[in-house]
Amino acid sequence: xxxxxxxxxxxxxxxxxxxxxxxxxxxxxxxxxxxxxxxxxxxxxxxxxxxxxxxxxxxxxxxxxxxxxxxxxxxxxxxxxxxxxxxxxxxxxxxxxxxxxxxxxxxxxxxxxxxxxxxxxxxxxxxxxxxxxxxxxxxxxxxxxxxxxxxxxxxxxxxxxxxxxxxxxxxxxxxxxxxxxxxxxxxxxxxxxxxxxxxxxxxxxxxxxxxxxxxxxxxxxxxxxxxxxxxxxxxxxxxxxxxxxxxxxxxxxxxxxxxxxxxxxxxxxxxxxxxxxxxxxxxxxxxxxxxxxxxxxxxxxxxxxxxxxxxxxxxxxxxxxxxxxxxxxxxxxxxxxxxxxxxxxxxxxxxxxxxxxxxxxxxxxxxxxxxxxxxxxxxxxxxxxxxxxxxxxxxxxxxxxxxxxxxxxxxxxxxxxxxxxxxxxxxxxxxxxxxxxxxxxxxxxxxxxxxxxxxxxxxxxxxxxxxxxxxxxxxxxxxxxxxxxxx
Amino acid sequence: xxxxxxxxxxxxxxxxxxxxxxxxxxxxxxxxxxxxxxxxxxxxxxxxxxxxxxxxxxxxxxxxxxxxxxxxxxxxxxxxxxxxxxxxxxxxxxxxxxxxxxxxxxxxxxxxxxxxxxxxxxxxxxxxxxxxxxxxxxxxxxxxxxxxxxxxxxxxxxxxxxxxxxxxxxxxxxxxxxxxxxxxxxxxxxxxxxxxxxxxxxxxxxxxxxxxxxxxxxxxxxxxxxxxxxxxxxxxxxxxxxxxxxxxxxxxxxxxxxxxxxxxxxxxxxxxxxxxxxxxxxxxxxxxxxxxxxxxxxxxxxxxxxxxxxxxxxxxxxxxxxxxxxxxxxxxxxxxxxxxxxxxxxxxxxxxxxxxxxxxxxxxxxxxxxxxxxxxxxxxxxxxxxxxxxxxxxxxxxxxxxxxxxxxxxxxxxxxxxxxxxxxxxxxxxxxxxx
Numbered sequence: 001x002x003x004x005x006x007x008x009x010x011x012x013x014x015x016x017x018x019x020x021x022x023x024x025x026x027x028x029x030x031x032x033x034x035x036x037x038x039x040x041x042x043x044x045x046x047x048x049x050x051x052x053x054x055x056x057x058x059x060x061x062x063x064x065x066x067x068x069x070x071x072x073x074x075x076x077x078x079x080x081x082x083x084x085x086x087x088x089x090x091x092x093x094x095x096x097x098x099x100x101x102x103x104x105x106x107x108x109x110x111x112x113x114x115x116x117x118x119x120x121x122x123x124x125x126x127x128x129x130x131x132x133x134x135x136x137x138x139x140x141x142x143x144x145x146x147x148x149x150x151x152x153x154x155x156x157x158x159x160x161x162x163x164x165x166x167x168x169x170x171x172x173x174x175x176x177x178x179x180x181x182x183x184x185x186x187x188x189x190x191x192x193x194x195x196x197x198x199x200x201x202x203x204x205x206x207x208x209x210x211x212x213x214x215x216x217x218x219x220x221x222x223x224x225x226x227x228x229x230x231x232x233x234x235x236x237x238x239x240x241x242x243x244x245x246x247x248x249x250x251x252x253x254x255x256x257x258x259x260x261x262x263x264x265x266x267x268x269x270x271x272x273x274x275x276x277x278x279x280x281x282x283x284x285x286x287x288x289x290x291x292x293x294x295x296x297x298x299x300x301x302x303x304x305x306x307x308x309x310x311x312x313x314x315x316x317x318x319x320x321x322x323x324x325x326x327x328x329x330x331x332x333x334x335x336x337x338x339x340x341x342x343x344x345x346x347x348x349x350x351x352x353x354x355x356x357x358x359x360x361x362x363x364x365x366x367x368x369x370x371x372x373x374x375x376x377x378x379x380x381x382x383x384x385x386x387x388x389x390x391x392x393x394x395x396x397x398x399x400x401x402x403x404x405x406x407x408x409x410x411x412x413x414x415x416x417x418x419x420x421x422x423x424x425x426x427x428x429x430x431x432x433x434x435x436x437x438x439x440x441x442x443x444x445x446x447x448x449x450x451x452x453x454x455x456x457x458x459x460x461x462x463x464x465x466x467x468x469x470x471x472x473x474x475x476x477x478x479x480x481x482x483x484x485x486x487x
Numbered sequence: 488x489x490x491x492x493x494x495x496x497x498x499x500x501x502x503x504x505x506x507x508x509x510x511x512x513x514x515x516x517x518x519x520x521x522x523x524x525x526x527x528x529x530x531x532x533x534x535x536x537x538x539x540x541x542x543x544x545x546x547x548x549x550x551x552x553x554x555x556x557x558x559x560x561x562x563x564x565x566x567x568x569x570x571x572x573x574x575x576x577x578x579x580x581x582x583x584x585x586x587x588x589x590x591x592x593x594x595x596x597x598x599x600x601x602x603x604x605x606x607x608x609x610x611x612x613x614x615x616x617x618x619x620x621x622x623x624x625x626x627x628x629x630x631x632x633x634x635x636x637x638x639x640x641x642x643x644x645x646x647x648x649x650x651x652x653x654x655x656x657x658x659x660x661x662x663x664x665x666x667x668x669x670x671x672x673x674x675x676x677x678x679x680x681x682x683x684x685x686x687x688x689x690x691x692x693x694x695x696x697x698x699x700x701x702x703x704x705x706x707x708x709x710x711x712x713x714x715x716x717x718x719x720x721x722x723x724x725x726x727x728x729x730x731x732x733x734x735x736x737x738x739x740x741x742x743x744x745x746x747x748x749x750x751x752x753x754x755x756x757x758x759x760x761x762x763x764x765x766x767x768x769x770x771x772x773x774x775x776x777x778x779x780x781x782x783x784x785x786x787x788x789x790x791x792x793x794x795x796x797x798x799x800x801x802x803x804x805x806x807x808x809x810x811x812x813x814x815x816x817x818x819x820x821x822x823x824x825x826x827x828x829x830x831x832x833x834x835x836x837x838x839x840x841x842x843x844x845x846x847x848x849x850x851x852x853x854x855x856x857x858x859x860x861x862x863x864x865x866x867x868x869x870x871x872x873x874x875x876x877x878x879x880x881x882x883x884x885x886x887x888x889x890x891x892x893x894x895x896x897x898x899x900x901x902x903x904x905x906x907x908x909x910x911x912x913x914x915x916x917x918x919x920x921x922x
Contacts, residue, residue, distance in 0.1 A: 014646065118890075
C-alpha cells in the first residue's frame with residue numbers, strides 16, 4: 001500500500017472530486033475527528049493533508065549510519081601564519097591570482113601551506129589554472145590531498161605518487177612529476193619517458209619531450225635519436241633541437257663536419273656552393289629545399305647549420321673570435337637572411353657576447369635579453385624601450401620571479417608608463433609592483449598628489465593604477481622578512 | 488573591539504562587495520586612516536580627483552562614505568574595517584574625533600533621539616479604530632476568497648498547474664495584496680516559485696496549499712483563540728505590529744547574546760537581513776528581522792560570532808522568536824553556546840517547538856559535537872552515536888566545513904528550514920565559521 005502522503009498527492013493531482021483517500025494516522029482518532037468535522041470534501045482533504053505533513057515533519061527520524069572513519073589523521077603541514085597567512089586568505093577569498101602566485105612562490109621553499117578551512121577555495125582556484133594547477137594546489141598541502149577525494153573536479157589536481165600510475169595521471173600531474181624527477185634524477189626521468197612516450201598523443205609527446213631540455217646530458221642522446229623518427233614533425237623538431245645542444249652528439253658532429261667543409265676564411269667568409277651536407281643531416285631534419293624566395297639551397301643549408309652550432313664552434317673552425325665572426329656575417333651578401341639563424345644560435349647556446357652584439361642592432365630579437373645575466377638585462381630593456389615598450393612590459397608581466405628591479409630601472413619604468421599609460425592594464429601595474437623597490441613609493445606618492453590636477457583620462461588611469469602598484473609594494477613590504485632570493 | 492575578516496565579510500551586501508572591500512584593505516589605498524575608540528575614518532583614493540571620505544561608527548557599526556555607490560555598506564566602509572582587522576597598527580590613534588566624524592555621529596544620535604520622540608507622539612484612536620475595522624473586513628474577504636481558491640484547486644486537481652506555472656497564482660495574489668494580507672500573498676508567491684520542472688513539485692505544492700489552508704482555517708476561528716495565538720495568526724496573515732505595540736505586549740529580555748548568524752535575502756526590491764541571536768542565560772534564540780531599501784542603512788549591524796549585551800523585546804507569540812532591539816552594545820568577550828550532543832534530542836526539541844507553533848518554518852538549534860560525513864553521494868551530520876541527518880546545503884559549503892573540521896566533531900547552529908537541515912554557523916577550537 002502507498003504511504004499516506006503519496007495517496008494524498010495522487011488525490012490532489014487528479015482532484016478530490018474523483019478520489020478522496022482514507023485517512024491513515026498513527027493516532028486514528030485524529031483522522032476520525034478531521035473527517036467528522038470537515039465542512040466538505042475539500043475542507044476534509046486539505047486539513048488531512050496539513051496534518052499528515054506536520055506529522056511527517058515532527059516525526060522525522062535520524063538514521064543510524066555506519067560509515068568508515070572519515071577523519072583526517074595525518075599532519076596538517078606547516079601552516080602559513082601571521083601576515084603571510086592573512087594575505088593568503090585575502091588572495092584566495094578575492095580570487096587574486098597575482099597575489100596568490102607571489103605568496104605561493106614565497107611559501108613553496110619553506111613548504112608552507114594554507115589553513116585547512118581555505119583548502120576547498122584554493123583547490124577550486126587551482127582547478128581552473130591549466131598548466132599551473134599543480135603549482136597552486138601544492139599550497140593546500142596534505143589536507144588538500146585528502147580533500148581531493150570529496151570532489152571529482154579536484155581528483156587530478158594532486159596525485160600522491162604519479163609514478164605508480166604515470167600513464168593514467170593527468171597531463172599536468174605527469175608534467176610536474178617528470179619535471180621534479182628530471183631535477184632530482186635526470187636518468188630516471190628519461191627512462192620513465194622512454195617507457196611511456198609511445199602511448200601518448202603527438203601533442204603530449206611534444207610537451208613531455210620538452211622537459212628533457214633541463215639537465216640535458218650525453219646519456220640522453222640515444223633516446224632522443226629514436227625520437228627523430230617520430231611521426232609528428234613537432235616531436236622531431238624538439239628532438240632535433242635537443243640533440244644539437246648535446247656536446248659531441250652525432251648530429252652536432254654532422255653539422256660541424258659540414259660547416260668545416262662549406263665555409264672557409266680568407267679575407268672574408270667564403271661560402272662554398274658545391275659542398276653538400278651529409279644525407280644523414282637531411283634524415284635528421286635539415287630541410288633540403290630552400291623555402292625562401294631568392295635564397296639558394298646551399299645558403300639555406302648553411303643558415304640551418306649556423307643555428308645548430310654554437311658561436312664558439314662556428315668561430316673555432318675558422319680560427320677567429322666569435323665577435324669577429326659575427327662581424328664577418330654582416331659583410332656577406334645574405335647577411336639579412338642569416339640574421340635570424342645567427343640569433344637562433346645565440347639563443348640555443350646562450351651566447352652572451354653574440355646576444356649583446358645582436359641586441360645593439362636596431363632589429364635585435366628581444367628574446368636575446370633572456371641570454372644575458374639578470375643584472376645586465378635592465379640596461380638593454382631601457383635601450384630597447386622606444387620600439388619595444390609593450391613587449392617589454394608583457395615580458396616583465398609574465399615573468400615568474402620576484403627579484404627587485406634596480407632603482408634606476410624602476411624609475412625608467414614609471415617614466416615610460418607615464419608616457420604610455422595604456423601599455424598595460426590594471427593587472428599589469430599590479431604585477432609589476434611586486435618587483436618594484438620600496439623606494440619607488442616616493443615617486444608614486446608624488447604622482448598621486450598630482451591627481452587633482454590630472455585632467456585627461458590617461459593621466460587618471462596612470463595615477464589610479466599606480467595605486468595598484470603601491471598595493472603590491474605594500475604587500476611585499478609586509479612580507480619583507482621572507483627570503484625573496486629563494487623565489 | 489576586535490573583528491575577524493569572516494565577521495566583516497558577513498556585513499557585506501554581496502560577495503562582490505566583500506571581495507572589493509578586501510582589495511581595499513591596503514594602507515597604500517588610504518591617504519588618511521584614523522582610529523578612535525568609537526569610530527574609524529579614512530580617505531580612500533578612488534578614480535575621482537577627491538578621495539572618498541569614509542567613516543565607520545564602531546559603537547553601532549554604522550557606515551558613511553562619500554562615494555556614489557548604492558550598496559550599503561560600500562566597499563570603502565568594508566575596506567576600512569578589513570584594514571583595521573588586519574593591520575590596526577597602520578591607523579593613527581586619535582584622542583578626539585575629526586570634526587566631520589563628530590558632526591556625522593552627532594547627527595545620527597540626534598536623529599535617533601528625534602525618532603524616539605516622534606514615536607512617542609499620541610495617535611488619533613478613533614481614526615485608528617476605523618482603519619483597523621476596514622482592514623479586518625478586507626482581510627476577512629480575502630481569507631474567504633483564498634479558502635475557496637484552494638478548495639477549487641484541489642477539487643479539480645493540480646495536474647495542469649505546471650502548464651501555467653507563472654500565472655496560476657497571479658490573480659489571487661493580487662487579490663491578497665488588495666485585501667491587505669501580504670502574508671498570504673507571500674505564500675502564494677512561494678507556490679508560484681516552486682520548480683515545476685523538477686520531480687517532487689506535486690508534493691511541495693500540496694504541502695504549501697495545505698499549510699495555507701491551515702492558516703485560513705485558523706484565521707476564521709481567530710476570536711476563539713487565546714491572545715498569543717491570535718497574534719501569531721495575524722502575523723502570518725501579514726499584520727505588522729508597531730514597535731510601540733511590541734514594546735507594550737512583548738516580553739523584554741536583557742541578556743548577553745551571541746550573534747549566531749546573519750543571513751541576507753532579497754524580497755523584490757527590499758533587502759532582508761536575518762540576525763540569529765542566542766541568549767547566554769536563557770539559552771533561547773531570537774530573530775532580528777530588518778528590511779532596507781537599496782542604499783539604505785540598517786538600524787542594527789551585528790558581527791556574526793561576536794557577543795553583545797542587549798535588551799531585546801520578543802514579539803508576542805506562543806513560541807517567541809522574532810525580536811526588536813531596545814538597547815545593544817558590543818562585548819569584548821566571546822560566547823560559545825551549548826546544546827545537546829545527540830541528534831535525537833535535537834529533533835525532539837525541534838518537534839516540540841514545531842508542534843507548539845507549526846507556522847514557524849525556520850527553527851534554529853544548537854548541536855554539540857557533531858561531525859560531517861560523506862555517505863551515498865551526499866553530506867550528513869552525524870552524532871557520536873552514529874545517528875545521522877541528511878544536510879540540505881551546497882556542496883561548496885559542506886566541503887569548506889569538512890576541510891575546517893578535518894572530519895572531527897564540531898559545534899554548530901543548525902537551521903531547520905521547511906523540513907530540511909542546514910548548518911548556518913559552526914565553531915571548533917575557538918574558531919568561528921559561517922557557511
